[in-house]
Amino acid sequence: MNNVTRMLLGRQYFGAVSAGPSEAMEFMHITHELFWLLGVIYLGDYLPIWRWVDPYGCEKRMREVEKRVDDFHKRIIEEHKRARELKNKEYVKDDDYGEEMDFVDVLLSLPGEDGNPHMDDTDIKALIQDMIAAATDTSAVTNEWAMAEVIKHPRVLRKIQDELDSVVGPNRMVNESDLPHLNYLRCVVRETFRMHPAGPFLIPHESLRATTINGFYIPAKTRVFINTHGLGRNTKLWDDVESFRPERHWLADGARVEISHGADFKILPFSAGKRKCPGAPLGVTLVLMALARLFHCFDWAPQNGMRPEDINTMEVYGMTMPKAEPLMAMAKPRLADHVMF
Ligand code: HEM
Known part of the structure; x- marks a missing residue:
């Protein structure tokens, strides 16, 4: 998880040089909850009528966890934007801080679709979530x-x-x-x-x-x-x-x-x-x-x-x-x- 978050988000969540302990616990908690929910065989996905039979309260838990994941990603993106603004003020070009760029920096540096100067935040959040889910549990x-x-x-x-x-x-x-x-x-x-x-x-x-x-x-x-x-x-x-x-x-x-x-x-x-x-x-x-x-x-x-x-x-x-x-x-x-x- 540390290897992956260091590459994606520019920080690690556990260990000596980690983000704060409460942020690490929050990150660990939502990641475990998300993986559990992704693995559940939820009958409502196959026959909508079964949505009423939801013994684990999956729908409610999924909405809650998504909100927490979304807040978490929003925070990460805002921090990266602030850091980039600071660097821009110091006239550092993306090419110049090449090796220091993490995945979120790279996404923020890319142009968006339909002539937008930047990628949409929603797309960036989806990509972060996709990468964390795909990269961590599989290797572990x-x-x-x-x-x-x-x-x-x-x-x-x-x-x-x-x-x-x-x-x-x-x-x-x-x-x-x-x-x-x-x-x-x-x-x-x-x-x-x-x-x-x-x-x-x-x-x-x-x-x-x-x-x-x-x-x-x-x-x-x-x-x-x-x-x-x-x-x-x-x-x-x-x-x-x-x-x-x-x-x-x-x-x-x-x-x-x-x-x-x-x-x-x-x-x-x-x-x-x-x-x-x-x-x-x-x-x-x-x-x-x-x-x-x-x-x-x-x-x-x-x-x-x-x-x-x-x-x-x-x-x-x-x-x-x-x-x-x-x-x-x-x-x-x-x-x-x-x-x-
Ligand atoms: C031992 C480690 C890993 C295993 C066993 C593994 C396995 C897989 C498998 C089986 C798929 C589904 C492919 C399919 O359904 O055709 C997949 C998709 C994916 N994996 Fe991995 N993976 C691992 C590590 C990683 C890492 C480290 C990353 C990223 C840094 C990653 C990113 C992705 C992404 C983004 C997809 C979705 C691709 C798509 O749908 O187009 N995976 N992985």
Whole structure:
């Protein structure tokens, strides 16, 4: 979340250089509420008459959360506008503060449609919300699944750490430039996507015109869901589908393992085609980087003497597909203090 809000909004919400604690709590609260509401299967979306049957009070909660999200975005945009005005007074051109520009600065610097000098605030708010929703939960859910499967399989943890020790060594932290060389870890992420894709049915698509795919007729204007969860467990494509086995992705010639779909489309964690995830390279980097550092810096075991094989890997369906029970694990430092702090 911090990585993403720093890029989008120019600030992070948790940690030493964060926005104020009350703003951080507000941000966390509305984000959790929004994700929960996005994941609820709300019958009123399908048959309006069902809107009267709303056991969780979703409509009211959605309106309330939208108002809070809107106020929050309004504040962010106003702050950015004020900062830009100040910079304009100091005659700083957009090009000159290039690297300091965050996503909101970039949007504010773009011309709007129909000859408007600036993009509409409503469009900017929608884009911020879209990006936060698309970028944060997906990466976090993937990390949690990968951690859970690796701690459940100590053999895999040892192989990841052997690779890290040989590529990075014990005297420094992992850098982004190491990621292409961590081929076994790349297999682990690919295997995580096979078993636990963050978007189990992608985002709903609509067929623009009638078509037939693989013998199935799909009329125009049909809502189409792509079952990526089923794809990863399809026994025509994969053997031993219920086993977490990263080695299955290792290429015979040792070439770098592709983490998104690759040429064979056997997994689709980021979808494919013109609506595929535009943040895939960033998502892959966020996931690999977090996992590489967590496995390099620490040894991991389940909490309270629980056996690794007893870690529960039940899934819950939502907008993303998190673990039914949050992962609880024990971390033990494995690098010297002066390397980590
Ligand atoms: C591991 C991390 C991520 C995963 C697994 C993931 C997965 C996906 C999936 C499955 C879709 C739906 C595509 C479809 O239905 O065809 C999507 C859409 C999208 N993603 Fe990601 N994503 C990740 C990270 C990110 C990041 C970091 C960003 C932005 C910085 C991002 C921005 C978006 C946007 C804007 C869309 C909507 C695209 C559209 O509808 O045209 N994603 N993502």
